[in-house]
Amino acid sequence: MTAKKSEVGDIILSIRSITKEFDGVKVLDNVSFDLRRGEIMGLIGENGAGKSTLIKIITGIYLPGGGSLELNGSQVQIPDYITARKLGISTVPQEFNLINTLTVYENIFLGNEFRLKSGLLDKPRMRELAAKQLEELRMPVGVNQLVSRLSVAEKQMVEISKALMLHAKLLIMDEPSTTLTGHEVETLFALMRNLKKQGVTIIFVSHKLGEIKAVCDRVTVLRDGKLISVDEVSTVNEEDIARKMIGRTDFSQIFPAKIDRPADTVVLDVKDLSIKGLLKNISFSLRKGEILGFAGLVGSGRTELAEAVMGLRQINGGSVNLEGKQVQIKKPAAAVNYSLGYLSEDRQGKGIVQGFNLPQNITLISLKQYLKGLFINKKAEADKTEEYVKTFRIAAASQKMALRYLSGGNQQKVYLSRWLDTNPSILILDEPTRGIDVSAKHEIYEFIHQLASRGISCWVISSELEEVIGLCGRVYVMREGSLTGCLEGAHINEEEIMFYATGIKGSQV
Ligand SMILES: Nc1ncnc2c1ncn2[C@@H]1O[C@H](COP(=O)(O)OP(=O)(O)OP(=O)(O)O)[C@@H](O)[C@H]1O
Ligand SMILES: [Mg+2]
Known part of the structure; x- marks a missing residue:
């Protein structure tokens, strides 16, 4: 007798009453739901709701405190990620697991290397397969490049390739789209739909409700470690999902009113700034107390421009003027002395220190304020930390927690506090x-709005058009290392921004 072929819709994984505690704090409480073959299941919930923890249990990183997992009808133990992989479960983690000193293809095949009969590594074959995979993802990165040289979006694609190489039956993606923009997200979705057709089940974690609506079949909501609902996506709208996540019914407007007119004083004036191969004659100004947006596609040079102003990149031409005086900022410490701050897009690589606790991370740069002679005034540090914890509702069991134990979103809040x-x-x-x-x-x-009303100039780089449109009084658009447009008032809309970002409108300004 041949085994019955499974059909689309069969349950492949049952999550049964999963519970997990850390130091007496319950972060998953009796969570149960099923996953069907060939479906895309959205998993959503507030920062710290327990999404990543649940995923870590399914992939063998954590053992559950209680409950069980059933794969194709039989109970399984997943004590480590190698077992998970053997069972056909693979994951694109929220925080990357790439080795910076290895190349792209070496990372993709790490732990799964192809070998020749002689036992030597079959490098040509690995390079070829890696290149094919990246091409399918339409990601133009060379397989021989060092991972340390890649942008965050490119690193993300390497993680995805790594997971796809394993021919998983269940693919778990923990916020894969946060670092991607526009067409990259579309490419990712096309790929997900394709995998789904092949019978692969996908768990997709995202904070973007529109994405959940666009790509998922069903959506599971977690709140404070508890399962709130499992719905067919076609039966709920974005607001329904948000309400379930937050547990409140009042849903105030997401963007504060725009600041009418910021002061005319120019605090930062950049003239003809150029970096060979990256930035071409960039001139713009930032005024006191304004929220200035920088839009553009990934790779348009927005981050490089910020890094140049912060002294993280060498400038080949042009000038940076602060309050009318030309300055030469050669390193970030000098920028900090000029009262410049830069929250990097690469929180993990250039931001937080995983092994440091909350106060250590928050006062990393401002430590001088807390010194009493040779000693740190711990009380002042703790009080200040508590203020930030309250302002941003940072979910951490205690201030003493090392940042690596905080959820991704909460790490970002700590980084902003710094x-x-x-x-x-x-x-x-x-x-x-x-x-x-x-x-x-x-x-x-x-909060950004409050900062601006206190006279602080906020320069916001964002790939989320909604964010730039909702928040900023003026928006510069960049394309391929040049400024192509400056939009104000009613001109700040999706269409205009995309016209300038893609080159339909605008030449260098
Ligand atoms: N190893 C650990 N030790 C202690 N606490 C932990 C550990 N791992 C996770 N937690 C806590 O469990 C809670 C849930 O975290 P989790 O990472 O699952 O949240 P999340 O839903 O993925 O949030 P985000 O959207 O911010 O990524 C958090 O409060 C976190 O601090
Ligand atoms: Mg998470």
Whole structure:
């Protein structure tokens, strides 16, 4: 007798009453739901709701405290990720697991290397397969490039390729789209739909409700570690999902009112700034107390421009003027002395220190304020940390927790607190709400707004058009290393931004 071939819709994984505690704090409480073959299941919930923890249990990184997992009808133990992989479960983690000193293809095949009969590595074959995979993802990165040289979006694609190489039956993607924009997200979705046709089941974590609606068949909502609902996506709208996540029915407007007219004083004036091969004659100004947006596609040079102003990149031409005086900023410490702050888009690589706790991360740059002679005033540090914890509702069991144990969104809030603690007069925010849930986003927007009303100039780089449109009084658009447009008032809309970002409109300004 041949085994019955499974059909689309069969249950492949049952999650049964899963519970998990850390130091007596329940982060998953009796969570049960089923996954069917060939479906895309959205998994959504506020920062710290327990999404990544659940995924870590399914992939063998954590053992559940209680409950069980059933794969194709039989109970399984998944004590480590190798077992998970053997069972056909693979994952694109929220925080990358790539080795910077290895090349792209070496990372893709790490732990799964192809070998020749002689036992030597079959490098040509691995290079060829890696190149094919990246081409399918339409990601133009060379397989021999070092991972350390890749952008965050490119690193993400390497993680995805790595997971796809394993021919998984269940593919789990923890916020894969946060670092991608426009056509990259579309490519990812096309790929997901294709995998689905092949019978692969996908768990897709995202804070973007529109994405859940666009690509998922069903959606599971977690709140405070508890399962709230499992719905067919066609039966719920974005607001329904948000309500279930937040557990409140009042749903105030997400963006605060725009600041009418910022002061005319120019605090930062950049003239003809160029970096060979990256930036071409960029001139723009930032005024006191304004929220200035920088839009453009990934790779358009927005981050490089911010890094140049912060002294993280060498400038080949042009000048940076602060309050009318030309300055030469050669390193970030000098920028901090000029009261400049820069929240990098690469939170993990250039931001937080995983092994440090909350106060250590928050006062990393502003530590001088807390010194009493040779000692750190721990009380002052703890009080200040508590203020940030309250302002941003940072979910952490205690201040003593190392950042690696905080959820992704909560790490981002700690990172933002660090820059606020330096009392900047100009704050550059590169993708400030990456990984932040819908309701916390609102709080961060309010906060940026408050900063601006206190006279702090906020330079916001964002790939989320909605964010730039909702928040900024003026928006510069970049394309391939040049500024192509400056939009104000009613001109700040999706269409105009995309016209300038893609080159339909505008030449260098
Ligand atoms: N190893 C750990 N030790 C202690 N606490 C932990 C550990 N791992 C996770 N937590 C806690 O469990 C809770 C849930 O975290 P989790 O990472 O699952 O959230 P999440 O839903 O993925 O959030 P986000 O949207 O921010 O990524 C958080 O409060 C977090 O601090
Ligand atoms: Mg998470």
